[in-house]
Amino acid sequence: MTADDRRLSPFTSFLPQELLEGFVGRSQELHTLRGAFLSGVRGIQAVGEGGSGKTLLARVFAERYTEYFPGGTCVAASSWAESPETFFRRVLDVPRQGAWLFVVDAAEYLDEKGIQRLRDALTHDIQLRLLVTSRQPLPLGPDFQLLAIEGLSRPDFEELLRLRTAFVHGQIDEYLVETLFNMAGGSPHMADLAVAAVQQRVVASWAELFDHLRSFEVPGILGPDGRPIDSQSEECKKIIIDVTTANNEIMRLLQKEPDLAWSLPPRKFEEIVAEILDKQGYEIELTPASGDGGFDIFAARQDGLGKFLYLVECKRYVPPNKVGVEIVRALYGVIQTKRATAGAIVSTSFFTAGAKDFQREVQHQLHLHDYLVLQKWINDFPITRMNAD
Structure with missing residues (x-):
């Protein structure tokens, strides 16, 4: 990543060294990304549920394979304070020497103009390689290859817990790992939250942690009829983006899906x-x-x-x-x-x-x-x- 890329935006994302060193699993996904770009694919969208690890996967890929992108790499999320068009202009209109990688995280929040801007950029800049992460497939066109991201496997999930030295309340045992794995669905993000909760004494025991996690077991946002709202629907997007929403209503939504705070x-x-x-x-x-x-x-x-x-x-x-x-x-x-x-x-x-x-x-x-x-x-x-x- 060049010095110019680091100045692009205060919302440009950088990978902490401890996360890079503690990255677990995903060898097949990394191999697929590398092989696709080497074979000539210029756009890839990694799609997975919230907490599946697609964001970290994309950032680790960008960090590990810089030699394939002599023109540099830039990693940014789509929830910017500035408009997408302003940001794209600052990123995409910078002259590059050689192939370069632009990772666009949380692209589900892009509007139609933002998605069209990505399609146009890939058409007009032959040096550009795009890696887009989102919670659902986006209409980016035939130039983009889809990569589905699921939770970690059971062995990788256990390795992640061991690596994070989570077991401060006793020895690791099969029941503890199995319970957390089943509750998290293999989500590496949930594993990291569990580790932090125990290490930082937010909870006093694993039993208390499990009770706390169960309170967020039902995913999604509930509508007035008590049924889940599609997280990708226009109704849900309006709830998230509309800054005039009453704070009480936002708090109610956050209680149902805390990650909406991001x-x-x-x-x-x-x-x-x-x-x-x-x-x-x-x-x-x-x-x-x-x-x-x-x-x-x-x-x-x-x-x-x-x-x-x-x-x-x-x-x-x-x-x-x-x-x-x-x-x-x-x-x-x-x-x-x-x-x-x-x-x-x-x-x-x-x-x-x-x-x-x-x-x-x-x-x-x-x-x-x-x-x-x-x-x-x-x-x-x-x-x-x-x-x-």
């Missing part, structure tokens, strides 16, 4: 966090949508010792992207400048080892709340029920 516009995510903190007893004030001075929310609380002011930064990141130490250091600096009591970062992803190491040095002034904590907050949020007309 699709919220950043400002709506800030509003959701503010809503949660308000219900937890804080006085809340959101900073302006732009030029927020390094944080997003003022949160104040009065108790017997006085009034305490907290500064809250919200980071709507999509895994495997993690919040780095530079962001944690920056918020700590703002806390000192503003003379606030303490601060917190709330993220839809996780934190790097460096970020957590720095937080431990200032643990009474800075708190880190990751995706698992956010999940618990959302699940515990008291939804106000609407009265029937």
Whole structure:
């Protein structure tokens, strides 16, 4: 990946080294991708359910096979703050020397113009190679080869758990692995969440973890009739994208499908966090949508010792992207400048080892709340029920 590619967008995705080194399985899928591009295929769409590992697979492929793309690689998600056309112009109109790879993640959120832009780019730029990930096949045309991504096999799933050193509550046993594998359907994302939940003491035992996961066992969003809404339908897309949706309704949807937090516009995510903190007893004030001075929310609380002011930064990141130490250091600096009591970062992803190491040095002034904590907050949020007309 060239230096120019790194400057393309703050939403460009990079693969953390620990995930690259800890990648498990998918040898057949990697072989298929490599063989297809070498044989002359110029567009591939990897299709799989949420949590199946298609995003990580695409990023690992881009990282491991850079020698096949002398023109560079660029990896980006489709949930951008800027319009798809603006982003495509910045990425696709850059002159390249030799074949180059553009990985477009979560392409199901592209509109018809975005999909047409990808088709046109593949037609006009003979050096371009496109790897698109999505939750369902997209009408990208005959130039794209379809690669179906399913959950990990049982042996690979167990290897992933062993690699993540998940078994801190006792020795690994067949029942534990089998139970988690069946609940997760081989989903590597679910395995990573389970590992993090146990290691970070979000849950006290594997039994508690299983109970927590069962609460999200029914996939999808339920409509007014109580039936699931197709996650790829226009109705579902409107629910996700429409920033005027009532926060109570968004919270209800997040309780049904927590991963939708990754699709919220950043400002709506800030509003959701503010809503949660308000219900937890804080006085809340959101900073302006732009030029927020390094944080997003003022949160104040009065108790017997006085009034305490907290500064809250919200980071709507999509895994495997993690919040780095530079962001944690920056918020700590703002806390000192503003003379606030303490601060917190709330993220839809996780934190790097460096970020957590720095937080431990200032643990009474800075708190880190990751995706698992956010999940618990959302699940515990008291939804106000609407009265029937």
